Amino acid sequence: MSVRLYALDGCPFCETVHEALNDAGVAYEMEWVGALHSERNEVKRVSGQRGVPVLVDEDRGVTMAESANIVEYVERTLA
Structure with missing residues (x-):
């Protein structure tokens, strides 16, 4: 399985x-991103x-965003 999570340290939604x-x-795999939106080119590339x-x-x-949607996906599809 190849799952990657892009997250910001200290972000409650990411947690x-x-x-x-x-x-x-x-x-x-965890991919930590920069605090500035302008530094998140990789996130932009993969998710738009x-x-x-x-x-x-x-x-x-x-590929999905929004923590509630991701949690639902994890529980329904990956668990």
């Missing part, structure tokens, strides 16, 4: 997703926007 992934036992969290599930061809 919610991180906890959901851990609770579900999902193996994933600069906000975090962003989850990329390469195996299923899914």
Whole structure:
């Protein structure tokens, strides 16, 4: 499985997703992003926007933002 989470240190929404992934036992890579939106070129490249969290599930061809949507996806699809 190839799952990647783009997150900002100290972001409560990112922490919610991180906890959901851990609770579900999902193996994933963490990509830490810069605090300035202008520094988030990689996030923009993969998701079309600069906000975090962003989850990329390469195996299923899914890229998504918004922590509530990501948590629901993790619980329904990856758990």
